[in-house]
Amino acid sequence: MGSLALFARLVMASLHGQARYPASALMLTLGQFLVTGIEVITVWALFHRFGDVQGWRIGEVALFYGLVNCMFAFADGLGRGFDVLGTELVRTGTFDRLLLRPRPLALQLMGHDFRINRLGRLLQGLLVLAYATVQASITWTPASILVALFALAGGVALFLGILVLQGTLSFWTTESLEIANVLTYGGVEAAQYPLALYARWFRLLLTFAVPLACVAYYPVLTILGKPDPLGAPAWLGMVSPLAGFVFLAAAFGAWQIGLRRYSSTGS
Amino acid sequence: MLGFIGPNGAGKSTTIKILAGILRPDGGRVEIDGRDPFADRERHVARIGVVFGQRTQLWWDLPVGDGFTLLRDIYRVDPRRFARTRDELVGLLHLERLLDQPVRQLSLGQRMRAEIAAALLHEPDILFLDEPTIGLDAPSKLAVRDFVRRANRERGTTVLLTTHDMHDVEALAERVIVIGHGRVLADCAVEGLRAQVATARRLNDGLPEDAEDEGMTIEAVITRFYAMHGAAEA
Amino acid sequence: MAPHELVRPYVAAFASRFLQMLQYRTAAYAGFATQCWWGGIKVMVLAAFYGGAAAASMPLSLAQAITYTWLAQGLLALLPWLGDPEVAQAVRSGAVAYDRLRPVDAYALWFVRSAGWVAARVLPRVALMLVFAGVALPLAGLDEWAWQPPAGVVAGVGFLVSALLALLLSTSFVMLLNIVAAASLNERGINALAGPIVIVLSGNLLPLSLLPDAWQTTLLLQPLAGVMDIPARIYFGQLGGAQALAGLGLQFFWIALSVAFGRLAMGRTMRRLEVQGG
Numbered sequence: 085m086g087s088l089a090l091f092a093r094l095v096m097a098s099l100h101g102q103a104r105y106p107a108s109a110l111m112l113t114l115g116q117f118l119v120t121g122i123e124v125i126t127v128w129a130l131f132h133r134f135g136d137v138q139g140w141r142i143g144e145v146a147l148f149y150g151l152v153n154c155m156f157a158f159a160d161g162l163g164r165g166f167d168v169l170g171t172e173l174v175r176t177g178t179f180d181r182l183l184l185r186p187r188p189l190a191l192q193l194m195g196h197d198f199r200i201n202r203l204g205r206l207l208q209g210l211l212v213l214a215y216a217t218v219q220a221s222i223t224w225t226p227a228s229i230l231v232a233l234f235a236l237a238g239g240v241a242l243f244l245g246i247l248v249l250q251g252t253l254s255f256w257t258t259e260s261l262e263i264a265n266v267l268t269y270g271g272v273e274a275a276q277y278p279l280a281l282y283a284r285w286f287r288l289l290l291t292f293a294v295p296l297a298c299v300a301y302y303p304v305l306t307i308l309g310k311p312d313p314l315g316a317p318a319w320l321g322m323v324s325p326l327a328g329f330v331f332l333a334a335a336f337g338a339w340q341i342g343l344r345r346y347s348s349t350g351s
Numbered sequence: 352m353l354g355f356i357g358p359n360g361a362g363k364s365t366t367i368k369i370l371a372g373i374l375r376p377d378g379g380r381v382e383i384d385g386r387d388p389f390a391d392r393e394r395h396v397a398r399i400g401v402v403f404g405q406r407t408q409l410w411w412d413l414p415v416g417d418g419f420t421l422l423r424d425i426y427r428v429d430p431r432r433f434a435r436t437r438d439e440l441v442g443l444l445h446l447e448r449l450l451d452q453p454v455r456q457l458s459l460g461q462r463m464r465a466e467i468a469a470a471l472l473h474e475p476d477i478l479f480l481d482e483p484t485i486g487l488d489a490p491s492k493l494a495v496r497d498f499v500r501r502a503n504r505e506r507g508t509t510v511l512l513t514t515h516d517m518h519d520v521e522a523l524a525e526r527v528i529v530i531g532h533g534r535v536l537a538d539c540a541v542e543g544l545r546a547q548v549a550t551a552r553r554l555n556d557g558l559p560e561d562a563e564d565e566g567m568t569i570e571a572v573i574t575r576f577y578a579m580h581g582a583a584e585a
Numbered sequence: 586m587a588p589h590e591l592v593r594p595y596v597a598a599f600a601s602r603f604l605q606m607l608q609y610r611t612a613a614y615a616g617f618a619t620q621c622w623w624g625g626i627k628v629m630v631l632a633a634f635y636g637g638a639a640a641a642s643m644p645l646s647l648a649q650a651i652t653y654t655w656l657a658q659g660l661l662a663l664l665p666w667l668g669d670p671e672v673a674q675a676v677r678s679g680a681v682a683y684d685r686l687r688p689v690d691a692y693a694l695w696f697v698r699s700a701g702w703v704a705a706r707v708l709p710r711v712a713l714m715l716v717f718a719g720v721a722l723p724l725a726g727l728d729e730w731a732w733q734p735p736a737g738v739v740a741g742v743g744f745l746v747s748a749l750l751a752l753l754l755s756t757s758f759v760m761l762l763n764i765v766a767a768a769s770l771n772e773r774g775i776n777a778l779a780g781p782i783v784i785v786l787s788g789n790l791l792p793l794s795l796l797p798d799a800w801q802t803t804l805l806l807q808p809l810a811g812v813m814d815i816p817a818r819i820y821f822g823q824l825g826g827a828q829a830l831a832g833l834g835l836q837f838f839w840i841a842l843s844v845a846f847g848r849l850a851m852g853r854t855m856r857r858l859e860v861q862g863g
Contacts, residue, residue, distance in 0.1 A: 090424055097421055101412030104453070115777025122781045122790055129796045133643070134634045181408045183373045185425055186397035266622045273626050281633035347375040347389060 087191055094195025102200045109200050116204025120153060123276065124212060140278050143220025144308055146212050149276045151232065152300050153209030155239030156272045161202040162240070163247030165193030170254025170261050174346075189343070190336070193251070220308065228307045231322055235303035238325025242299050243268060245328070245335035252335070252342035267294055275300040280313045287314075298327035352503045354524030354541075355513045358577055361530045363513045367479050370511070371401055384476065397426060400470035404482030407466050409454045415465050416450035419472060426473035433472065440468040443498060460491035467498060471508070478502065480512045484519055496522050517569040529576065536580045541569070548575045594689045595697045602671075602701030607709065617713050624658040624718065628730055644794035648733050649821050653792045655732040656817055659714030662706035663751055663812055664787055665758035666780040669699045672763040691855065692848050695763060700756040707752070736822030743829050747816035750836040754811045757843040764847060768854045788814035794823070808843070811836035 102109050127149060131142040165173070173179040173196075182192045216222065224232075250264035275296040279287050291297040305312050306321030357363050368374040369381060372388030372395050381388055388395045409418040423433045441447055444464040449457060457465065463483060470478060480499065484492045500523055503510045514520060520527060521541055529537040529544070537544060548567070552575070567575075628651050635647040645653065672695060687694070718732035735741040762779065784790050786809035793804045793814045804810060815832040818824040824832045 093421065093424055097410060097413060097417070100417075101410060104412055111777050115780070118778065118781035119784075122785050125785060125796075126791050129791055130630075130634050132797055133795060137634045138636065177403060177406050180368070180373050180403075181406075183392065184371060184396050184399075184401050184408075186393045186427075187425055188393070262616065263618055265619050270619070270622050270626060273623070277630055277633070282629055286629065344375075347373065348377065 087188060090187065091191050091195045094192065095198045098195065098198040099200055112201040113204045116201040117208050118204075120205040121208040123273070124149070124208065127276070137277075138281060139313070140281075141220065143216050143218075143222075144304075144310070145277060146216035146219060147222065147304050147308065148278055148300060150209050150211075150213030150216055151235060151304060152239065152272055152275045152296075153205055153212065155236055155299065156243050156268070157202050157206035157209055158236075158240045159243030159247065160205065160268075161198050162194045163244050164199055165196035166244075166247040166251030168197070169193070169251040170258040174254065175258075179346075190248075190339070222307065231303050231306050234322070234325045235299055238303075238328030239299035240328075241332040242295060242328035243271070245332035246271065246294070248332070248335040248339050252339045255342040255346045271296055278304075295324075295327035295331055298324035352500075352510045352523055352525045353512065354520040354527040355511055355530070356515075356517075356520060356527065356573065357530040357536075362533050363530065364481060366530070367401070367481050367511070367513060371399060371479060372396060397473070398475055399477045399479065400473070400475035401479045402463075402466050402470045402481065402483050404463070404480075404485040405459070407454060407462055409462075409465060409469055411455050412453050414451050414453055415446065415457075418454065418465075419450075419469060422469055422472050428473050432474075436472060436474060437468075440471055443501070444468050444494070460487050460494075463487060463491065463495060464498075467495065471502060474506070475508065477509045477511065480510065480514075482514055483512070484514065484516050492516070492519075499523060517573050520573075521569045529573075531577060531580055537576070544576055545572055548572050548579070551575070551579050594687075595693055598694055599697040599701040602698045603705045606702055606705030614713075617710065617717075620658045620661065620710075620714065621717055624654050624714075625730075627654045632729075645792055645821075645823075648729070649823075650792055650795070651730060652733045652821070653788075653817050655714055655718035656820070657789045657813060659711035659718075660707060660748075660751075660813055660816075661789070662703060662710055663755045664783050664789060665755045665762065665812065666783040667759070667776060668762035668766040669695075669702050669759055671698065671702065673766045676767045692760070692851050695851075696756060696760055696844075699759045699763065700752065703756055703759065704752060735820045736825075740820055740822045740825070743833075744816055744820040747811075747819045747829075747833055747836065750833060750840065751812050751816050754808070754836055754840050754843070757840055757847060758808075758812075760847045761843060761850070764850045764854055768850075768857070783809060783812075786810065787812040788817065792817070794818075806835070808839040811839055 127145060128142070130137070131145070136142075137145070160167075169179065173182070182189060182196075185192060217224065222228070246264060246267045250261060250268075253264070254261055271290075271294060274282070274286075274290060279290055279297050279301040282290075287297065290301075302312070302316060302321035302324040304321070305316075306318065311318065312320075355363055355366065365374065369376050370383065370388060372392045375389045383395065384398065386395045408422075409415065410421070413421070419437055423430070423437075428436075441450065444467065446461075446465055446468060449461055449465060454462065454465070467483070478499075483499075484495055487495065496519060499510060499512070502508050503523075510523075512519065512523060524541060527537065527539065527541055527544060528535060537547065539547075545567070631650050631654065632647060635643070635650070715732060718730075719734075722728070722731040735744055762776075786804070786807055788810065793810060794801070796804060805814075811832075815824070815836055819829050819832060
């Protein structure tokens, strides 16, 4: 069975295991929906009170918000294997077991424990996207849909890359791995809003170090047809999601180094 | 059928991991069937089976049968061939009634039997068993030993067994390698170990050859052997 | 029995749990860095919103909103969205049966141990947060982003009293969660839903004052306001004098109510556990 088909099988096996406890799965998904969704209250309340933020209206911000949450929902689902690498997989010997299978390691990790409750975040992201469409009167042309999909793919790659880095870190230490939450959850929180709101040093960080700007800010500007207050060219949003893929490739480079370390020290 | 024994910390598990391709040695060369286990990982692990005692490779929440089928796909086994192998293993290990049960509901003995079957589904050339009988009750141990012997004799599967239960070694191993302090201390048949210990007792303790030698339990033999080489059990 | 003899088992129970939890230092530091970052992003977003608008008409000034954010991060462990894991463990292992055999009030014993658990997690974090946002940021010249001092000595004292009440309030809610954990064997569902509700209604997500005006009365009166929002308002002097006392009174009211309810529920649960031989 080909690797892609096997990946689908592994995901299905994960889901099957969780579906054996439907009530729990539903509760957890609802919980995720609410936990991720309360941010909407913040955004809405702030706009309700202030009207707009530096020229950005709620519909536009909603587009950022919805897109970023959908990206992370997918990446979070795919990245769980890397997320729990240090805390679960290495400790219990499951990681060794994955090495004993004649399949690419990364693929097995992405299919490992695909959590159904990530659907909760995806759902509220989609709802907010729908709201954004109405509120900001977005007309979804084939071109803008393409930009959105490319941005989504780049964003999934970026967030997955962060999780891969977190997994790589666990080859060196199992302490303080939640520092990566700064980039994942912190990244989502930051990219929910247009980057123009932030101070220059932060914007630079989010453009070149962890290129959230490239997968969210510039593509959304392109979709909205809105000129960048910071002066970047209009076409940037169509190609910038590439940065997400570059980031993922770099993350896998670090991953290889981590694997070499693991294979010489064991656990 | 190779028994691989040594005191705690001697490096048995590490050796198995190196042979399996999980770990990379700092120096020297490893070759199995013309393959470097680490460099050729995917090709190598497709031809080996590994059982770690007390841990299972099956999916916790999935029924045993579903786990087997998933392994079939992971190892790319031909479905018809797989069906035959699986049915045979299920029969020999008495797993019929367990196929529908999630792994989490099985007792340790049942899990080990399912585990051994799982390791053989893809008909590996080599089977590594790391402490397979640990924690099992007596009937389960006998069942496991019996099955491993058959797999070795009838299918020609090379078996490398590490264990702390010396009765496993005595019952199964044709050849025994004893390691200690990272060195090979012996590489012979079990009788060879007995002979070495008996010789040492005659030489060091000044005891004449007598019936007590033949009556030494295998544990006593091994303990004495470790002591002879300064490799005490931890 | 002399008063100090009466409270001896409870003081001992509180102290032992408190000191035990204080040992988990590594966990304290890792989460701390994440929280600084999180707080930082929230502060930046708030500044962006405030930057444009007519800030004078706002219920909270930007400086106050920023201080609130840091305060909320520091007091995060006060939020009662999880039951005390020690209690869940005691229920699972059956050790809870021993509580009935001890010559102390079971509710009170659990209460002080849970209070020790909460306090030991809050105090180090709030201290660290204060050092970061109240000392380090101003030193780095980032005064506008910093944790401002209270609105006066009276406000400061009032805050401390209110914070203590917040601890008691939080503990009484944790007790309710403990009892749910003891009663059903599946507390995961409740925990999943409790989190979001607690985060919003306590003010941790956004200062309650910044939520729509129409909701303000309800928001102030609901029980969770006392966990974070009321202490914060006293800190800023938003609730001064008689109003501050009213705030403290509200906290006290909810404490009394949830303790009473908790004791009732606990009695029934314990009796049921006994019958089941659990």
